[in-house]
Amino acid sequence: MLGLIVNPVAGIGGPAGLAGSDGADVQARASQRGGASRAAERALTALAVVASARPGIRVLTVAGPMGEDVVREAGLEPVLVAHPPVHTTGSDTSAAARALADAGASLVLFAGGDGTARDVAEGLASVGRVAPDEGGRVSRPVHGEGLDTLAGARYSTGGVAGGLDMTLRAYSTDGVAAIGIPAGVKMYSPVFAVSPRAAGGIAAAWLVDGSLPLIEREVLDVDEAALRRARVEPQLYGTLAVPYRPGRTQARKAATPADEFAAVRAAARGAASALRPGVRYLLGPGGTMSELARELGVSKTPLGVDVVLDGRRVLADASERELLDEAARGPAQAVVTVIGGQGFLLGRGNQQLSARVLGALGDDPLLVVAPEQKLIDLGGRPLLVDTGDADVDAALAGFVRVITGQRTTSIYPVHAPEHEGEGHAP
């Protein structure tokens, strides 16, 4: 059966310029500024597609504005599994997700943003179908982009000075699928359909043939308070099993996971052949760096910085102090990839490569390695560096040569984060 959760305050902070809608005080301020949620309207758009495919079906949902109202408006029959209070919070979303799963929902359709996705993942985790991973790490393989995303997430929870909670709360799902109806302000998580209509189409297809393939996708969220200070630090909170419809036409022309992997491997091979003897290479985190280590035949700490000299790993999971010591021993260069979709080279997920370390690496401190598609996916936005030291950032800004394959490189602009958001092109 289909389950529906609407976060009735999702997106309320967007028009109000509040960079999100998390927390009661933000929601109150958003209301004062005339903010209104688009969640109900967007959920209705999605349900209209479901209703045209399966008229009058029953939908498991939550009383009132968290789902019931929309289900009725779409002409479908609500089956209520929870009765939340008038003013709902994230815990009501988690409880609703749990209740939907217990009532037998096979697909949870939720309207909201990243915060809602995070609550849904948490709720589904607690029913036992989704198990928190031991040790706070995601054990399930996360391919390609995911590794880099994970690397960023690990750092921002575990490495920020001031001793925040070191535990990464990560879940992996079995059984209940979920897909987001995009209705929030922040939607960094790849668990949302491209549009409400598309979400409805996938739900309808799920109900009609029940055999859509599932893909494990990350649930990311950013600290909204930091975001309001123009810092984007997505953290990984878990994963959801998301159904998708494979392309029906000319799929071979589109990039496939195999193509993506080949591109990462080509970039790694290009980097491997660019390494010189006698130079200490400080390999940062990320899937591309792991592939480079494989090319070199050395082990790699997936989320740490390892030091490689003449084809051997001489130091694993190095701290800033240890990296400074390594840099003092002879010529050295940091090797990094593009972290996630934001385009960060430094300052996200690899803060061991600090301003002090970079300063100790000399005039040519960085070797950047990434498949061409990662640059293309930036959509014209520049690469970013944020070492926390304005002088170091200024020295790194300008253009960087990115190794994209064997004997292929691209020259790409680099900005310091205060430039973030400025369109480069288009």
Added chain:
Amino acid sequence: MSLPVAPKPALRRFHQASWDEPIIFELSTPGERGVLVTGLEAGVRDAVGDVVGDLPAGLRRAVPPALPEMGQMRVLKHYLRLSQENLGADFNVDIGQGTCTMKYAPKVNDQLVGTPALTAMHPLQDPADAQGVLEIVWNTERMIAEISGMDEVSLHTQGGSAAIWSNIAMIRAYHEANGEGEQRREVITTIFSHPSNAAAAKAAGYDVITLYPDADGYPDLDALKRALSPRTAAIMVTNPEDTGIYNPAIKEWVDAAHGVGALASYDQANANGILGITRARDAGFDVCHFNLHKTFGTPHGCGGPGAGANGVSAALAPFLPGPRVVREGGADGSASSARFVVREPGEQSIGAVAPFFGVVPNIVRAYAWMMALGADGLRAVAEIAVLNNNYLLKKVLEIPGASAPYATGRRRIEQVRYSWQELFEETGVTSEEIGVRASDFGMHYWTSHHPYVVPQPFTLEPTESYSMAELDEYAAVLAEIAREAREDAETVRTAPHRQTVHHTHHDDLDDPERWAITWRAYQRKYFGIPADSTEAAA
């Protein structure tokens, strides 16, 4: 009084013929023949002797060829049916294959090259008996030299990528001749230049550096300056780029390259909007190439026939590919004393990249096309192509969900790489699905080279050939499909509905173990019959 005919709908109710025609390999019947050749009469045999026995052993078949065996009428029907299951350039408003310059190729030029005066000729025959054809080749070279501003031109190559290969091979030979072959190991290109430039440079052994557009969507001059060094062998760029954006700083690009001792190579496959307006040499380029089959009005599809033209400055002339047609004598200005000969490539030439001195039928078509237009006509071609493109740009941008990223709000030259990203985000319908649906309206449509830098791309190049009514019709089809994507996405997703072929099984085309473009390969791969035995069996 009007005829009692129902008015035509705004959009064509196109429907392609569907014959369920097997492939010709499946139609073979052992023993069936198209022509039964009668035996030789005794008198003839006595008079000529054993003709086959006189052939060199290497030219004689040991076994008959493994061809399908069919009667004439079945062959005729087979190909006529296939011809109806086709969306050919002469049927549709063929502007959807942007970058390919699908213009009208005048039929009279086809008739010219179909005359026995040309079809009976052979590239190895005595030049004394081929002066007319050789003169056409030579004159075409001179016209291309005038159009590009270059000193020398070779028509030797047989297509665009072969011409691009020749460009980089000449550049490599030039640097080697100057003792800088080891030093200059890098070639710089842009992400929106045709990918054959990067591919050819890499195949020639160079490290390839790709540049991205600047904040205004133009090729980034600052990035170029950052990339240039004494290691640079050349810049290899397209202008206008595949986005249709013309680099207004192109002279500065060339000067910057020359400043570090590098050469500048100009991919002029996109020349249709600049004929008679700008010239490669005037911007300082050292090397350029044209695709005669695109800009110069000869019919072409994905498989050709193509014809390349390489133009160079005097310094690069010794390196041009060949053989080439050259004129001897005639220095007194009298055409009557000039003779045209085929000259083998010289010592410094990169040599032959194809047999003989060019694809003569296409060279004759291009010659006829240019002669019919004259210099003013060539410029008019460019002006109308640009006008058509910018008219279509305005029409397409009126369709909700369509956009033209990069250099937003500015005019383009001869083509535009558009984006359906907004429509995709709203409906989940992809550009590729829209392309398949377009064929239901009898229209061809193409997305982009890979990688897709513009998201959900489509590339339209209306050329000078199409009328305003045809451009309106094409735009109306796109608008209709965009409406369908919003209101009835399944119709678009499950397209085509009015085509012969439903969905192509790309796996069969991508897997070397499964593709079969010859009878022998088909027998071997699908029936496990070894190549030798199929020959013997046939």
